[in-house]
Amino acid sequence: MWLQNWFLAVFFITFFIHADCDTQVTDSMYQSGGITRPSKGQWTAWASWTSSSSTCGNGVAVRTRRCLRVTRMDRCAGEQRQYRSCQSGICPEDALPFRDLQCALYNYRPIPGSQRGYKWVPFYGAPTACHLNCLAVGQNFYYTFGRVLDGTSCGPNSNGTCINGQCLKADCNGIFTSEVSKESCGKCQEQQNTCVLIQRVYLAPFPSSGYFGYKNVTRIPAGASQIKVMDESRNILALMDSNGHYVINGDWVVSWSGIYKVAGTEVHYIRNSESHEVLEADGPTNEDLYVQVLFQENNPGITYQFWLPKDLYDNYKREPHLSWQQSENEDLNSWVNKTTSGNGESHLGTAQGKEVLTVSRKGQCRRCKTPKGKSQRIKQYCQSDFVIHAKVLGRRIIGQETRYDIQVKHAYKHKFPIMHREYIWVSNTCDCPYLVDRHEYIMMASKHVNHEYTLNRILLSVTSFVKPWSPEEDQKLQRVNIFCSTTP
Template sequence: MLGLGLAPQPRHRRQLGHGAWTHWGSWSACSSSCGDGASFRTRRCIRFPEEEPCKGKPRQYRVCELDDCPAGSIPFRTIQCSLYNGKPIMESQTQYQWVPFHGAPNLCDLNCLAVGHNFYYTFGRVLDGTRCSPESRDLCISGQCLRVGCDGILGSDAQADACGICNGKNESCIFVQQVFRAAFPSSGFFGYKNVTRIPAGARHIKVTDHSRNYLALMNANQRYVINGDWAIDWPGVYEVAGTKVRYTRTADVHETLETTGPTLEDLLVMVLFQEHNSGIQYQFWVPREQFQHIQNDASPLRQPQTREVVEDPLWELQHFQQATATPHVQNPRDASRNRLQAELTPAPGRTPAQSGRCRKCNTPKGKSQRIHHYCQSDFVFRARILEKRYIGQETRYDVQVKHTYRNHFPIVHREFVWVSNTCDCPLLMERREYVLMARRHVNYEHTFNRILLQHGSYARPWSPREDLQLRDVSKHCLQR
């Protein structure tokens, strides 16, 4: 009898997939005691013989969070090169002194240049935690240059978005991009003019100009940090507002200000006019909570001295009266000011002083008044009066700012100071220097943003004694 047999079936190897990692262990001690350094942690792969090895790496490195090394400390790579000072290399008995060489292809080799000679030698790999190059935060690990991710992990693909959020989606900040197109005044006057204010916290700032004009930068303390005081600085990197600003200028009049930020204080971008403005482009990312602040207070102090000069006095008077016309719904303070101005309205062709309709000026004097007005003012500065001009019911002084003592808003070298009367009160003489304590004036219609000397404001002739008395007044404001 023939038996019926079954053909043997092939035996398939059961696929169990990949093994599983254990939890990460604790981080090791840092490879350095200050400055750059790296630490690592490990994990184990648990798998059956049939399983594939685990995906990923069993060791992970991160940047240590250490304090900066003391000033004058020797860089880590320099120390490693110096360990071979006086030791022979290969068959040569010459004793060399070694310093780091950064021009070799492999950044993580210990490439050292022989002092006084034109060759370098490679002493193997650098130690883990050594910077790949002086300008980079990336570190060498096992002979490989690993990029530092925004999560602090070496070799990580994590990247910060434009808002500075690790692995973010640019949702917590807003991109601002505009072109400043103010025209060069036809009168030929050249000087500084505000371009824009960049608020604290801004990132990825870039300002570009293609003209013979010069970009300038002022910090929150109203001090020029680049191209100020009518002096042009060399291109380079400048420490500004807690970050590094790179200033470039090429022979073909291409000029830029760039920084990745974030800035720790407001910055004021300005331009020193020399010729027609072809358009200054600026862009930056700003936190959302700061964007509304930009919209509400984007305009810095207006500087009419850098706009075109109006040659028709009648047109200028009509334009001024239209700009200051009482609105349908007005602020009570504006109404009170309008009544005061009506009382001081001069007869045709005559100023109130000439008509005998001015009140006696109230001139503050003494230490207590000086402190009171100083602490209540937005601007305290020394100024030289260049020109006085009556416009409508007000007096406009063209002044040269010589020194600032206290400023809540940016102020530049040439400004207009306004007085809400034509009674020469306070009395300011041309070509004389004064200490002025003024307020920022933004009217109810938001058509003016300027420096205003109110009735009874502190305005005293400048003198070395007056200057000395103002030096320590600010401490009294804190006590108040």
């Protein structure tokens, strides 16, 4: 009963906030008959702030004003509605997070195209962060139930808040706006003197011999803000997270220009036809990031800069910084912390003779379930949409999922068309199943299409049959199809 009452309260608050949205005016100039006219309307004073959109924890309040105009042609410059961040006390320990609660309101209700009821949990892999994307528990699809309520966090690693379907950040006065001023160090004006700007140039020459792989450029420590890395050459920058996973480029794969989410911030990556390469992020970051370079020609100099809070800078400047001569033969993961505190533990292990970084996340990931034996091989072969021999070319964490870039060497079975180069998805970030870059595997996967037909992809589950490829495994698969009642 309390859940229903809470839902009704949120509904009326949200209705009040969103009411009359079509009258919002943001134009300071307008066009009429080819003539540009100035704004002539006048705003009334702001009304009082509403109560918080949430009964506990973070929420938003809203206030409005009216545009007074003499004629219908008059306009008011600025926004009719303003939102600010507010706190409503600490939530109980057993309280559901705001987005989880919104998904739970649709539990076991039928959705279009299906009369079956499902239990729903938040899904963070969808392209629009401020839509209520919910994953059906035990299924491989998600459904979008419109927008999330105002005041919902944009994501687990985001410091943005959803307002009217947009992911916005609060400025120094707690007001949400689409263009927050970029204060140094991510702090407000009165705190600027607590920040230090680090500016350096990486001048290592093109290697004449020896190791021609990725070279370490710099470590960007957790807490950094206003990050910018620039290179004007054919050399290729790469960005690695603190777990040793490449986020942009790396592993001999070149990424597209775009926005990549890592370390609690968004990294904007640009590489144009003139070989001008830029990495930018507002920050602050919540983990260390590592910049590397793959040389293609002489190095004209890679410039990088970022701001650090003074307390973090004091620790940063005490650490030894390797010169390019010292790092000439440096291993790719040599700067990645060998131990971490808190929820995770990391260590270096070996896989098929190659040193790799593996991570265990206490409380989040469990031991991987690896299907074994002839019966599992036959069962999954017959039930899978795709059975392929593929090489892993790259790996990227997107939301709560892992996306692998693979090269399909051979398709033993495919119910649907498959390309030589594909993306294959895993609905977790726990390395289950465990796949190592540049290695080849047998993969038994399924096709995943959501109810809205906006998502069509190849999916591996935690229990999918995945084994390193070998001639022996290849021979076993050649005879499996005779056990299936129907084959493609």
